[in-house]
Amino acid sequence: MMIRVRFAPSPTGYLHIGGARTALFNWFFARQRQGQFILRIEDTDRLRSTKESIATIINGLSWLGLDWDGKIYFQTQRLELYREYAQKLLAVGDAYYCYCTPEELQQRREEALREKRPPKYDGRCRHLTNEQKVAYEKEGRKAVIRFKTPSDGTTEFTDEIRGKVVFENNLLEDFVILKADGMPTYNFAVVIDDTLLEISHVIRGEDHISNTPRQILLYNALGFALPRFAHLPMILGPDGTRLSKRHGATAVEEYQRQGYLPEALVNYLALLGWATEESQQIFTKNELIEKFSLERCTKSAAIFDPPKLLWMNGVYIRKVPLKTLTEMVIPWVEDKGLLERGPSPEQREYLEKAVGLEQERAKLLSEFPYLVEIFLRQAVKYEPEALADLKKRDTSLSFLQEVTELLKKVEPFTAQKLETTVREFAKAKGLKTAAVFHPLRIFVSGRTKGPGLFELLELVGKKRVLARLEKAKDIL
Numbered sequence: 001m002m003i004r005v006r007f008a009p010s011p012t013g014y015l016h017i018g019g020a021r022t023a024l025f026n027w028f029f030a031r032q033r034q035g036q037f038i039l040r041i042e043d044t045d046r047l048r049s050t051k052e053s054i055a056t057i058i059n060g061l062s063w064l065g066l067d068w069d070g071k072i073y074f075q076t077q078r079l080e081l082y083r084e085y086a087q088k089l090l091a092v093g094d095a096y097y098c099y100c101t102p103e104e105l106q107q108r109r110e111e112a113l114r115e116k117r118p119p120k121y122d123g124r125c126r127h128l129t130n131e132q133k134v135a136y137e138k139e140g141r142k143a144v145i146r147f148k149t150p151s152d153g154t155t156e157f158t159d160e161i162r163g164k165v166v167f168e169n170n171l172l173e174d175f176v177i178l179k180a181d182g183m184p185t186y187n188f189a190v191v192i193d194d195t196l197l198e199i200s201h202v203i204r205g206e207d208h209i210s211n212t213p214r215q216i217l218l219y220n221a222l223g224f225a226l227p228r229f230a231h232l233p234m235i236l237g238p239d240g241t242r243l244s245k246r247h248g249a250t251a252v253e254e255y256q257r258q259g260y261l262p263e264a265l266v267n268y269l270a271l272l273g274w275a276t277e278e279s280q281q282i283f284t285k286n287e288l289i290e291k292f293s294l295e296r297c298t299k300s301a302a303i304f305d306p307p308k309l310l311w312m313n314g315v316y317i318r319k320v321p322l323k324t325l326t327e328m329v330i331p332w333v334e335d336k337g338l339l340e341r342g343p344s345p346e347q348r349e350y351l352e353k354a355v356g357l358e359q360e361r362a363k364l365l366s367e368f369p370y371l372v373e374i375f376l377r378q379a380v381k382y383e384p385e386a387l388a389d390l391k392k393r394d395t396s397l398s399f400l401q402e403v404t405e406l407l408k409k410v411e412p413f414t415a416q417k418l419e420t421t422v423r424e425f426a427k428a429k430g431l432k433t434a435a436v437f438h439p440l441r442i443f444v445s446g447r448t449k450g451p452g453l454f455e456l457l458e459l460v461g462k463k464r465v466l467a468r469l470e471k472a473k474d475i476l
Contacts, residue, residue, distance in 0.1 A: 003035025004200050007061075007068075008190070010042045011053035014251035015060035017243060017304065018205060018235050021269045025232060026203045027066045028270070028292035038197055039068035042190075044075050044183045060252040064262050065285065073197065075189055082184035085192050085222060086145050086177055094221045095177060097143040098125040099136035120173035121146070142180035147188075147218065149174050155213035160201070160230035160294045167213040175214055187211055191218045199227050203294070206231040230294050233273040234301045243304050259332065259366030260309070264316040268309045272302035282315060314363035325359060326352040329368045336369040338376040350375070353459055357451035371450075375459055380446040380468050382475060389448050390476070395439045397476050403440060404469045413462040415454035422454070443472040 007023040009015070030037040039061070043049040061068070089095035100121075109119040126148065128136075136143070150169045159165050177188035184192070190211075194202060209231050219226050237247035249255055255265055263285065270288050271281070274297045283291070317325065326348065333339045339347060351372065358371040374380070403425075410421050426436040441453050444465055450456055457465055 003033040006038040008040040012048040036069040040073040098146045099141040145178040146174040187214045195224045203230045259364035264313040374445045382446040386442045415458045419454040
């Protein structure tokens, strides 16, 4: 059997983390089995679907590296197909026109709830005569088309993750398949599309389990072969509730804006509801394709852990070759005005050295402008924490003057020579190295933390180091 899976988002907003995980698992499944990954945009909600959302979804998938096979399918370009199959169901008596108004339906739901009955459609339009239909149409009522759901028996399927799932048919209602404006409902359109696009496996979130029996009834009524179903666990926030904006960013594009690497986000999402027997954490994309299986997907909900994602992104940043990382950092630095647009080869080379000193500490690309600013600006910005540290140490002007005179004599101005000289100075003065190192770091960088002190001094350069030490006199 040719493996064909699909990702079918509704373009009513951004590409959600949950949707991205669903797309990812479908993509792994297809690529592992030399199958096809189809992208279908379910844009039948005319009020909420937007071109901006479509672009966001496509850009998000592209950024994650999830390429699809063939053209993108849009449901609004397939409306005649849905209407054709709705007519087929009408012709064989498996569907009927319903003229109930939204107000009438709402009133009956409220009555059912008051009487503690299931608030489902009562089927009163199932057996309308032609005269009744004509009368309703004269009133100006617009008809929907409902599917005739069996009133007894069960609908069953075997889920590739959850095993056997059974639904009682009497709990289902005669659901709408075609709205009054001719637009298909989700459950109807998805059955037609998945069949005509020859989808072999429907891999989606567990919030769609309740839709599956309705879809199976439609497959059977239309004489279509069933695909295999697999329902992935929900993604919850750290507090155990459904992942939402109160837990932080939930849009893929937001993680891109924050400076996450797509490889890190792919790796992290792969671990939400799936794991290897060895509990491996860091994977290349090829390893994920090779090792992924529906059998290793969990039934229980996955917990989204932002600190773990941040840690993982730091791991990936440290793995990026320095020259490549520098190219990735340049736009961030340019946007902060720390470099001119299109820096010269000399500026790129200098930035590469600065990035190299900070690569071990960075967890996000967006952190680099702050981290390398001390190398790219002439003047020092003293952070409040650093000033408080100087005050607590009661750092004196005479100490600063001695350090300045000491560094004036250092040649060559290299990290190794600087470290030897400053350590000898501390020893001669009977001072702990921290008593010299910390103030010196603050004088030159305005911060209490940073890369190795002597590598910092070497890269800032002798001229700027001495200028900053001179300026530090004003601070003291």
